[in-house]
Amino acid sequence: MGEKKKGGIVRKLMFGVVGLFGLFACAFAGMHFVSASKLAQTVEVEVADIKVPDGSGSAIERGKYLVDHLMGCKECHGDDLGGKVIMDNGAMGLWYGPNLTTGKGSKLADYSSKDWMRALRHGVGKDGRRLLLMPSDDYVNFGDEDMGAVVAYFRSLPAVxxxxxxxxxxxxxxxxxxxxxxxxxxxxxxxKAKRPDAKPGPTKEWGAVLIGSCTGCHGTGLSGGKIPGGDPKWPEAANISPDKETGLGQWSYEEFVKAMREGKRKDGSAINEAMPWKAYAGMKDDDLKALWEYIKAAPAKAKGGR
Known part of the structure; x- marks a missing residue:
């Protein structure tokens, strides 16, 4: 009787393991199907075209400044903007920032101004599929003139x-x-939202345009926490709301500038380079001041609420 009872327990355990494995297999198959469906889905958006400058010096200079120091494009697309591996590991997979130049191998080489706006302002590719990990929501508040300068700059890049x-x-x-x-x-x-009518300058209103470069990691509430879809090696995003306990509530403007330009916190410790302070180090004084004015006026939140 003892042997029979023992054998029955073993069989039950085996059935349990097989059943559990089956559940995991079904769950994985479901995740694969849903994620593949989302990636394949196409959408239609109403895209307003813009005028792209002919490549004059001032427009190219403005576009380069926006790309290099405000929009963070090189973080995902590489220093030459010719494409870069963002992440490559077994758990998350291979994530790649595409070639933004007109060189061979770029799928964006023949993009019209309207195609660029579909991607930059709406997060949708030329084929109608939604772009994953493209932070278009960070850029929606930039005006037509700035967007035109960005496209002009992309078109002026050496072909990679x-x-x-x-x-x-x-x-x-x-x-x-x-x-x-x-x-x-x-x-x-x-x-369908109307873009703010803000002009570049050291104002909270202009800061509301620029803050999009921060919200992708720190959240729309600026309170930080785990970054959705971020590299597992990245630390949590800091609280940059004006909370006095865990945020920037007790920071001075000078300390904020030091963090942005030197990668040093108030206490002198180094900021992890997952925060692209080296790109932001080139920000103009007025733009840094605008960000600071916006942050100071934002609601204080405890860390982690994003």
Whole structure:
């Protein structure tokens, strides 16, 4: 009787293990199907075209400044903007920032001004598919003149011959996309919203345009925390709201500038380079002041609420 009872327990355990494995297999198949469906989905958006300057010096200079120091394009597309591996690991998969130049291998080489606006302002590619990890919601408030300068600058870049690598999601990447923990920018954008009529200058209103460069990691509430879809090696984003306990509430403007230009916190400790302070180090004084004015006026929040 003892042997029979023992054998029955073993069989039950085996059935349990097989059943659990089956559940995991079904869950993985479901995640694969949902994430693949989301990536393949096409959408239509109403795109307003813009005028792109003919490549005059001032427009190119403005576009370069925006790309290098305000929009953070090189962080994902490489120093030459010819494409870059953003992340490559078994869990998340291969994530690649495409070639933005007109060189061989670039899928954006024949983009019209309207195609660029579809991507930059709406998070949608030329083929109608939504762009994953493209932070278009960070850029929606930039005006037509600045967007035109950005496109003019892209078109002026030396052609880089580099083949784009297709996105390949790993199991964790598929799960995050399937469950909506990584959102498409297209989902977060109000596509009919009116852009603020703010002019560059050291004002809170201009800061509201620039703050988009911060919200992708620190959240729209600026309170930081775990970065959705970020590299697992990245630390949590800091609280940059004016909270006095965990945020910038007790920082001075000079300390804020030091953080942005030297990568040093109030206490002198180094800021992890996952925060692209080296790009922001080139920001003009008026733009830094505008960001500071916006941050000071934002609601104070405890860390982690994003």
């Amino acid at each position: 011959e580099r083949e784009d690598k297709p996105l390949s999601l790993g199991p964790i990447g598929k799960m995050l996309v399937a469950t909506g923990q990584i959102q498409f920018a297209h989902e977060k954008i109000d596509h």
